Amino acid sequence: MKQSKQTDVVKKIESIATEDVYLRIKKKKLPELHMPLRTLTNVKYDPKEGFFELLEKKKERTLTASTIKTFAQTLRMMSHAKTIIATDDITTKREMYYISKNWAEAAFNEQPESDAVMDDIEAMMLVNREQLGFIPEEKGGEVAGKLIVVDKDPDTGKEIKIDCTKFGTGSYSIPISVEHLKFDTNAKFILAIETAGMFQRLLKHNYWKSANCILVSMGGVPTRACRRFIRRLSDAKKLPVYVFADGDPYAYFNIYRTLKVGSGNAAHINEYFCVPEAKFLGVTPQDIIDYKLPSHPLKDIDIKRGKDAMKNDPFVKHYKEWQKAINQMIQMKVRAEQQALAKWGLNYVITKYLPDKLKKSSTWLP
Amino acid sequence: MKQSKQTDVVKKIESIATEDVYLRIKKKKLPELHMPLRTLTNVKYDPKEGFFELLEKKKERTLTASTIKTFAQTLRMMSHAKTIIATDDITTKREMYYISKNWAEAAFNEQPESDAVMDDIEAMMLVNREQLGFIPEEKGGEVAGKLIVVDKDPDTGKEIKIDCTKFGTGSYSIPISVEHLKFDTNAKFILAIETAGMFQRLLKHNYWKSANCILVSMGGVPTRACRRFIRRLSDAKKLPVYVFADGDPYAYFNIYRTLKVGSGNAAHINEYFCVPEAKFLGVTPQDIIDYKLPSHPLKDIDIKRGKDAMKNDPFVKHYKEWQKAINQMIQMKVRAEQQALAKWGLNYVITKYLPDKLKKSSTWLP
Numbered sequence: 001m002k003q004s005k006q007t008d009v010v011k012k013i014e015s016i017a018t019e020d021v022y023l024r025i026k027k028k029k030l031p032e033l034h035m036p037l038r039t040l041t042n043v044k045y046d047p048k049e050g051f052f053e054l055l056e057k058k059k060e061r062t063l064t065a066s067t068i069k070t071f072a073q074t075l076r077m078m079s080h081a082k083t084i085i086a087t088d089d090i091t092t093k094r095e096m097y098y099i100s101k102n103w104a105e106a107a108f109n110e111q112p113e114s115d116a117v118m119d120d121i122e123a124m125m126l127v128n129r130e131q132l133g134f135i136p137e138e139k140g141g142e143v144a145g146k147l148i149v150v151d152k153d154p155d156t157g158k159e160i161k162i163d164c165t166k167f168g169t170g171s172y173s174i175p176i177s178v179e180h181l182k183f184d185t186n187a188k189f190i191l192a193i194e195t196a197g198m199f200q201r202l203l204k205h206n207y208w209k210s211a212n213c214i215l216v217s218m219g220g221v222p223t224r225a226c227r228r229f230i231r232r233l234s235d236a237k238k239l240p241v242y243v244f245a246d247g248d249p250y251a252y253f254n255i256y257r258t259l260k261v262g263s264g265n266a267a268h269i270n271e272y273f274c275v276p277e278a279k280f281l282g283v284t285p286q287d288i289i290d291y292k293l294p295s296h297p298l299k300d301i302d303i304k305r306g307k308d309a310m311k312n313d314p315f316v317k318h319y320k321e322w323q324k325a326i327n328q329m330i331q332m333k334v335r336a337e338q339q340a341l342a343k344w345g346l347n348y349v350i351t352k353y354l355p356d357k358l359k360k361s362s363t364w365l366p
Numbered sequence: 367m368k369q370s371k372q373t374d375v376v377k378k379i380e381s382i383a384t385e386d387v388y389l390r391i392k393k394k395k396l397p398e399l400h401m402p403l404r405t406l407t408n409v410k411y412d413p414k415e416g417f418f419e420l421l422e423k424k425k426e427r428t429l430t431a432s433t434i435k436t437f438a439q440t441l442r443m444m445s446h447a448k449t450i451i452a453t454d455d456i457t458t459k460r461e462m463y464y465i466s467k468n469w470a471e472a473a474f475n476e477q478p479e480s481d482a483v484m485d486d487i488e489a490m491m492l493v494n495r496e497q498l499g500f501i502p503e504e505k506g507g508e509v510a511g512k513l514i515v516v517d518k519d520p521d522t523g524k525e526i527k528i529d530c531t532k533f534g535t536g537s538y539s540i541p542i543s544v545e546h547l548k549f550d551t552n553a554k555f556i557l558a559i560e561t562a563g564m565f566q567r568l569l570k571h572n573y574w575k576s577a578n579c580i581l582v583s584m585g586g587v588p589t590r591a592c593r594r595f596i597r598r599l600s601d602a603k604k605l606p607v608y609v610f611a612d613g614d615p616y617a618y619f620n621i622y623r624t625l626k627v628g629s630g631n632a633a634h635i636n637e638y639f640c641v642p643e644a645k646f647l648g649v650t651p652q653d654i655i656d657y658k659l660p661s662h663p664l665k666d667i668d669i670k671r672g673k674d675a676m677k678n679d680p681f682v683k684h685y686k687e688w689q690k691a692i693n694q695m696i697q698m699k700v701r702a703e704q705q706a707l708a709k710w711g712l713n714y715v716i717t718k719y720l721p722d723k724l725k726k727s728s729t730w731l732p
Contacts, residue, residue, distance in 0.1 A: 084712075089713075090566065090567065090570055091712060092563035092567075092705065094561075094563060094703065094705040095563070095567075095705050095708035098660055098705055098708040099708050101660045102709060135563065135566065137562060137563040138562055138585075139508065139562035139566070139585060149534075149536065151534025151535055151536060152535075153572075154569075154571060154572050155572050155575070160532055160533070162532065162533055162534065162536060166526055166528065167526070167539075168515075168517025168518060168519065168520070168526040168528065168541075169518075169543070169546070170515065170538055170539055170540060170541045171538075171539045172533070172536055172539065173508045173533075173536055173538065173539035175534075175535040175536045175569075176562065176563070177535070177566075180535070195460075195503060196542065197458035197461070197501065197502075200456065200458075200541065200542045200543075203541075204455070204456055204520055205520060206519075206520050206521050209521070219504075294464055337460070339460040339461050339464055340464050341464075342457075342460075342461035343468060346450075346457060346465070347455075
């Protein structure tokens with residue numbers, strides 16, 4: 001589970017280039033790259049590990065007339081990764097595509113082609129692409145509360161301490177790549193919040209002070225950087241992670257399930273991006289009843305989503321509590337948002353709901 | 367142009383409630399609320415003012431059998447605004463909708479209804495809704511570089527100074543409401559950047575240090591908070607604002623035009639949210655030629671967008687330079703992204719493109 005160091009990553013690149021390509025050519029064999037098959041049929045869920053794990057199925061990329069272009073692109077991109085690690089630089093997925101425009105016949109025609117090769121390299125090396133210096137385009141994830149983030153000055157390499165209690169109504173915005181960050185905190189837990197509006201409310205009232213916690217705004221489905229940040233922080237400081245999201249299938253599966261155990265089509269990186277310690281604090285279907293929340297009718301697609309999850313999702317199939325909750329929601333035929341608590345007063349969420357829920361772990365979902 | 371103080375806003379609420387409602391009822395007249403008509407037919411563009419301005423057309427909301435519910439909702443929402451200003455709290459648009467669930471028959475059925483009433487109140491009072499304590503759901507806008515943001519501790523009211531040179535590879539995330547912020551800086555300009563990836567590159571290389579500037583990541587079309595932040599900062603410190611975006615119609619009109627002069631359907635708030643001082647630094651159609659950038663074919667919809675703008679957009683009709691640029695782009699039939707500069711090396715943008723462009727204001731667009 002521990003992260004590879006940059007020197008290890010470089011060694012891995014060199015070893016693949018040497019053994020699978022260079023030495024095979026010297027022995028007059030065809031060079032051959034091996035990467036795991038990335039589909040739901042090639043994952044398992046083991047709650048001890050805590051994430052969707054890759055099984056053994058692999059695909060091979062042998063140098064032939066038809067694979068020669070992709071093969072060349074794969075090697076050039078590995079070589080580029082080696083250079084950016086050496087120069088401590090970064091490359092966005094979009095930039096990678098443009099850089100290839102100088103590779104003569106090996107140039108990518110469209111970005112999806114270069115993205116696919118990047119995914120292959122990531123899977124082949126069993127590292128996450130941020131460790132190779134490749135970063136996504138999108139940013140996301142804000143932090144406030146009892147946390148000091150330790151970063152480095154990009155020029156001098158000197159440590160910079162960022163105190164997340166000192167942003168007023170603003171907050172600390174998580175960088176696109178978080179591999180180099182360290183943490184210092186005496187908070188008791190991380191509260192990961194679905195909406196920016198709810199985050200702003202808790203911030204405005206300095207909720208993190210009274211609750212002694214760290215607030216993270218996910219702004220919908222968390223980005224890779226946001227998930228990795230929560231994971232690294234939770235690992236480093238042994239902090240529990242509570243997720244406060246809407247009470248609907250989208251929040252349960254697209255947001256919470258992805259944060260906790262990862263997803264099927266990115267199984268080769270779940271190990272780095274999932275947060276196995278996460279618990280779902282609310283809004284649960286039972287909360288809709290207990291707190292008399294205004295609700296909205298479930299759409300047919302929500303009901304289908306829930307039924308599908310009970311049948312096919314290894315995570316839901318593992319937890320009786322989730323099956324019960326989804327059945328309850330389907331029977332109630334309604335969903336509710338975290339903002340619905342405002343019906344009982346703007347700050348009911350701070351004075352009543354969150355303190356109640358935090359005290360009673362029996363009301364959470366696993 | 368100057369911002370109303372909170373006490374002025376409260377006075378305005380009271381004066382409308384007294385004169386248009388209470389006193390009219392006492393005189394046995396029907397109460398009557400007046401608000402400007404918010405359509406493109408009711409705006410003009412005057413480059414001296416620098417934004418789309420409302421003309422005189424108004425609509426009236428008189429209390430009748432058919433308007434009674436909306437009328438009651440408008441008054442209740444004004445009353446709620448008065449309360450949150452008094453308690454220095456905030457309310458998201460979504461929360462406002464849920465709060466109405468306690469208004470018995472005056473409850474809103476759907477959020478679009480409560481949003482429309484909020485827009486009406488905003489326009490009627492000629493303030494932006496953040497001044498009424500109403501905040502959007504979405505967040506956005508990150509800042510790094512030579513700037514100290516002065517905020518207040520929500521508990522103690524004590525000043526908090528946030529030094530945006532001290533966040534390493536991270537950044538300062540703009541709060542949803544920025545009306546209360548003050549600024550301290552000796553930077554020479556603000557660079558507003560379209561993509562999070564480009565922002566991260568400039569940040570990673572401490573570009574703000576050598577260029578003596580403030581970097582703002584807009585992450586696509588800037589949010590209200592991001593626009594208002596740039597505007598207030600630029601006003602307060604007399605800073606020029608340079609926009610560094612893709613070279614395509616979306617960046618020109620949806621991002622740049624909206625940032626600089628506002629939009630038609632929100633004309634009542636352009637005064638607060640536009641940044642009349644903004645200049646378009648690049649990527650211009652001429653840059654695509656001068657810097658030999660990899661490009662993509664324009665789509666039919668892009669060409670239509672450009673032609674429509676030349677015919678109907680008061681901003682484009684005002685500036686010959688923009689007409690020329692759009693004509694040039696339509697003839698070239700291509701667009702290019704800011705990341706396309708990576709073809710010439712990852713940091714070509716820092717060592718060559720930005721320094722060149724900043725020196726030569728003749729290459730900008732107005």
